[in-house]
Amino acid sequence: MNYFLFCKGRVGLWYTLVLAVYLCSCSAIASEAPPLFLQQQKITGVITDALGPLQGVNIIVKGTTVRSTSDELGRYNINAATGDILVFSFMGFKTIEIGIGQQTIVSVLLIEDTMQLEEVVVNAGYYSVKQKESTGSIARITSKDIEKQPVTNFLATMQGRMAGVAVTQSTGIAGGSFDIKIRGINSLRSDGNNPLYIIDGVPYTADAIGQGFTNTVMQSPTSPLNNINPADIESLEVLKDADATAIYGSRGANGVVLITTKKGKAGKTKFTVSFAHGLASVTRFMDMMNTQQYLKMRRQAFVNDGITEYPAYEYDINGTWEQNRNTNWQKVLFGGTAEVTSLQSSLSGGNQQTQFSLSGNFGKETTVFPGDFRYLKGNVRAGLNHESLDQKFKVGFSAGYTIQDNNQPSTDITTQALSLAPNAPNLYDATGNLNWENNTFENPLRLLSGKSFSKTYDLVSSANFSYEIANRLILKTSLGYTDLNHTESSSQPSTIFNPAYELGPESSQIFVGTTSRKSWIVEPQLNYGFDTGKLQVEALVGSTFQSQRNEQLGLQASGFTSNSLIYNLAAASNIYVINNDISQYRYQAFYGRLNLNWDKRYIINITGRRDGSSRFGPGRQFAWFGAVGGAWLFSNENFLKENSFLSFGKIRASYGTTGSDQIGNYQFLDTYTTAGTNYQGVIGLQPTRLFNPLFGWERSKKLEVALEAGFCKDRIFVTAAWYKNRSSNQLAGIPLPGTTGFQTLQANMDATVENRGVEVTLRTINITSDHFNWTTSINFSKSKNELVSFPGIETSTYANLLAVGAPLNIKKVYHYTGIDSQAGTYTFQDVNNDGLYNAADRKTIVDLNPKFYGGIQNQLKYGNVELDFLFQFVKQRNYNTAAFGPLPGTMRNVASPNVSSWTSPENTGAYQLYTSGANSAAAIAYGRYIASDAVITDASYVRLKNIGLSWDIPQKYIPKIHCKIYFQGQNLIIFTKFKGADPEFSATGALPPLKVLTTGIQLTF
Known part of the structure; x- marks a missing residue:
């Protein structure tokens, strides 16, 4: 034993003899009064919650530094003595x-504790803060x-779950984009x-x-946000008010979305x-109208127009096409069933000093259109965290690489499906080829021979280093690099x-675009904190140096052999450069934060930032x-501490x-582009923008x-x-x-935009x-722009687009007053x-x-379900x-x-008279009708947005594997x-969001 190393000389010998006698006496009376230090033993067990094993639970021998952590199966072991007390703690329990x-x-068995939910630490960007001590407005959802x-797009996970955050989907086509507005x-x-x-x-x-x-099927340019794999995300925080966003300066004017990816955790290596x-x-x-209704409309249109004989080109009504065929073209052209496949895997583990994680995923989604179209996405992500034994030096690394391969038709044929006559001919002839019905039919499947291809390769990497120079004085450095390459x-x-047009390949054309974006x-950053009496002080200062280079090239080619x-x-005989742009963006800033917390009751948080951007003119x-x-935690006041009803209260x-x-970039400069005209063998330049040295920042003032x-x-918890936010100095x-x-x-511009509103969130246990556990979360947002x-x-x-005192997202339209009972046209x-009817009447x-808008979420747990x-x-x-829609009465369905x-004057109906197009007055009236308030109606809805049902198979059935079976659904039912x-994105003729139903299994080893 180690103490024998010190037994030298007479003192050492005497000490050894006394200790030997003491040990013998203790052995003799062990059955009556065993000393604690002789009863050290290994304690083992399994830690679970209502659903199964819990990993990462902290176990500590109370009053000592002896601690342990549960593994992925909830198992732990720790040395303790009789009389010791084991403390089991885990966030949220x-x-x-x-x-x-x-x-x-x-x-x-640990039970969820709502009291500890307010101990959650939220990511505020450059710093972290306990949710209950936050002075800013931060909405948050987690990987759960x-x-x-x-x-496949993480923005979809935010719909209906965050107050003040409005997310809408632009199209149901795989790989499509989303629109997000934070507080207007x-x-x-x-x-x-x-x-x-x-x-x-x-920054991404x-x-x-x-x-x-180059990507017409998406209705809008491709969004890079599809590159982020939702399964890799640990949490999403949205910063909304000035306190939360001001530290980001100019970049936080419209809110900040913080994406934190999953990291490795200490414990046994886990593979999922x-x-x-x-x-x-x-x-x-x-x-839509069926054939009977459609033909009745068409016949009445000719009656209204005074045409007694159907023209030869009116194939739907003159007998050329069958009069009894009735096809629902929506079900034929976009009523198919797409398959959705996802494979996810992850490996993580480590010890108290070093943790690692490695994940990969593959996803495939086909389309509801006829044909072999698909969207493929693959991603790999790696992370490594390490800290020194004295916990002073810490380093972290994270990198993700995503590949997307999207193959879609170049035209969204949803519009064709909505307008095609219900008695139009079959799509294929008897031999299986596209049917042109003797050149009387523009087969909508012809459009599917045009393809829209896109490939995206995206790298996002980060590294951070920190060293604690002195007690709570920490020096940090964060590094980041992104590299995106996209072709479509x-x-x-x-x-x-x-084919009757006899157009050869020389009439074929293709649009090609490439995008390259690299940034570092x-x-x-320097952080310092100290306590003096009841005052806690946290301070940080830092700086930002950022650079981004963009390159875009757009080409049109035609005349192929x-x-x-x-x-x-x-192989093209004609190639035109539509767009060729190379730009450089540089940004630097200095920022600081000072947080004062007095006695856990009064908190003041001051942030500041000086931004510099290359996008503005000299001196600007x-x-x-x-x-x-500021925040006042009034529930911590002495007169409320013993209150049994109010458990937490804060005004901020x-x-x-x-x-x-x-x-x-370069909006303040004189810029030029090629004129496209060859003069004596030289391509000239033409000016495209005038220099403005006064070009400066937009500014937003925020109050909450x-x-x-x-x-x-x-x-x-409510x-x-x-x-109220005001944005001025509009760019x-x-x-x-x-003549210029x-x-x-x-x-x-000296214009000011204001957003004001109310947000309410309610969580009830x-x-x-x-x-059995049942939790409900409700969020509600009401705003005015x-x-x-x-x-x-x-x-x-802007006179025809905007109006002082009105929101920005408005339409100035004609006011619809009804139908002229005599003429049968809209008025x-x-x-x-x-x-006259012109812009002066669109008031x-x-x-x-x-x-x-908002959402209502319910979470129920019963045993392992x-x-x-x-x-x-x-x-x-x-x-x-x-x-x-088209003009009712023409050769298109409505x-x-x-x-x-x-x-007739006696039977006005709800819509004006039909016309085959010969009645110009009716056609003009219809044009005004679709530019009036008559076509803007209530589009409110309630949607069962998401449902998830899972069962954790008990460990007794699969002892060494944690197995979960689950069912998930998205966009299931809509009430409107x-x-x-x-109604989410109106009747634009684009493919609406799809209903998705999946089943899956998850195994953890």
Whole structure:
């Protein structure tokens, strides 16, 4: 034994003899009074919750430094003595203390503790803060919510789950984009309202990587946010108010989305693999006219037009096509079933000093269109964290690489399905070829020979280092690098036309676009904290150095000798450069934060940042932004500490400024482009933009007041917030006289936009027991957007688009007044009574912003079974089906409500008279009709957005493997009075969001 090493000389010998006698005496009386240090023994057991084993539970011998952690199967072991107390603690669960007697096996069932939910540490970007001590507005969801949704874009996981965050889907086509607005619209420019995205500390540019004309099927340029694998995300935090966003300065004007990926945890190496497969289909179809209704409309149209003999080209009604065929073209052309497949795997583990993680995923999604189209996505991510034995030096590394391969038709044939006559011919002839029905039929499947291809390769990597120089004085450095390469093409071969036109491959054309985006960022930071009496002080200072290089090239090629060579641009006889852009963006900033916390009751948080951007003119590149936030934890006051009803109470408020430089590069400079004209063998240049040295920052001022309160030990927890944001110094184009040769001058406009609203979140623990738990979460947002001022708007090009006192997202339309009973045509208000209908009469303002929106989520656990479902609701107005439909009576189908039309002065119906197109007055009236308030109707809805059902198979059935079987659904049911396919993005003719149903299995070894 070690003490014998010290037994030297007489003192050492005497000490040895005394100790030997003592040990012998202890042995003799061990059965009567055993000393504690002789009863050290290994304690083992399994730690579970209501669903199964818990990994990462902390076990400590109370009053000592002896500790252990449970592994992926909930197992642990620790040395303890009789009389010791073991403390079991885990975030979100009640802490349990168990005394040790003679037992060697101690298994524990932990129960969720809502009190500890307020101890959750949220990511605020450059720092972390306990949720209960936060002075800012931060919404958060975790992997528990994300992993229950069968989606490929992480923005879809946020729909209906966060107050103040409105997310809408642009298309149901795989790989499509989403639109996100955090507390409304701040900028006059549609592209100036994007939030800032941060992935593990690295800014990620969400600007579109496609060029529109090269990816027509998506309805909009490709979004890079599909590159992030939702299964890799640990948490999503959205920073909304000035206190939370001001530290990001100009980049946080429209909110900040923080994406934290999963990291390795200490414990035994764990390998998890999951496989899911499912089906996707259109949730609902539009109610279109059947053949009987359609032909009746067509015949009445000719009667109304005074035409007694059907023209030869009116094949649907003159007997050329069958009169009894009735085809629902929606079900034929986009009513198929897509397959959704996902394979996920991860490996993680490590010890207290070093943790690692490695994950990979593969996903495949086919389409509901006819043909072999698919979207493939693969991702690999690696992470490594290490800290020194003295816990002073820490290093972390994370990198993710994603490959996307999207193969879609170049045209969304949803529009063709909605307009095709129900008695149109079959798609294929008797030999299996496309049917052209003797050149009377434009077969919609012809469009599928045009392909839209895109491939994206994306790397996002980060590294961070920290060293504790002295007690709570920490030096940090964060590094980031991103590299994105994207190619896409949209082909239009001659085969998309009827062979009777005899168009050869020389008429074929293809649009090709490439995008390259590389960026790096370095952010050194110094943190210091100290306590003095009841005062706690946290401070940080740091700086940012960032650079991004963008390259885009867009080409159009035509004149091929063969359609098989359409993807070989060298085979084209004509190549045109549509876009060739190379730009460099540089950004630097210095920032700081000071947080004062007095006695856990009064908190002040001060942040400031000085930003510099290369996007502004000389002397205008730098600007100051900052905010102050305060909180009063009134539940910690002495007169409320013993209150049994109020368990938590906080009032917080914040005010500050942020800015925006989301205007694109070189907007303040004189710029030129090639004229495209060859003069004496030389291609000339032409000016495209005028220099403006006064070009500067947009500014946003944000004010918020909020109340957070918990009742009955936080079983009821509510947060209510009121906010008002004002954005001024708007970056937009000032109209110029035509004699200048330019339409606009990029400048700061003296216009102010205001967003104000109320947000409420409510969480209730309805039932909690050892076997059954039921939690409900509700969020509600009501906001109002307003253009407060815009001097000179009456004489600007914005006069027909915007109005002072009205929201930005409006439409100025005619006011519909009914149907002329004698003429049978639509009528409208002539505002200025001049007998003409033009922009001067489009004075009716329709607000297309949601009046309110939110979600209701329920989580139920019974034993090993868990059920989670979410209802999303939106109160709004939007365009109905008539706004995008053809003129009723022409050779195109329309929605079934049009059966009620004017036929005589005695029978006016709900819609004007039909016309085959010969009645110009009716055609003109219809044009005004679709530009009036008559086609903008209630588009409110309640949607069963998501459902997740899982069963953790008990360990007794599979002792060495943790197995979970699950079912997940997305966009399942919609309740609405809206007459159209889907009210979320109106009746635009695009493929609506799909209903997805998947089943899967997850194994953990």
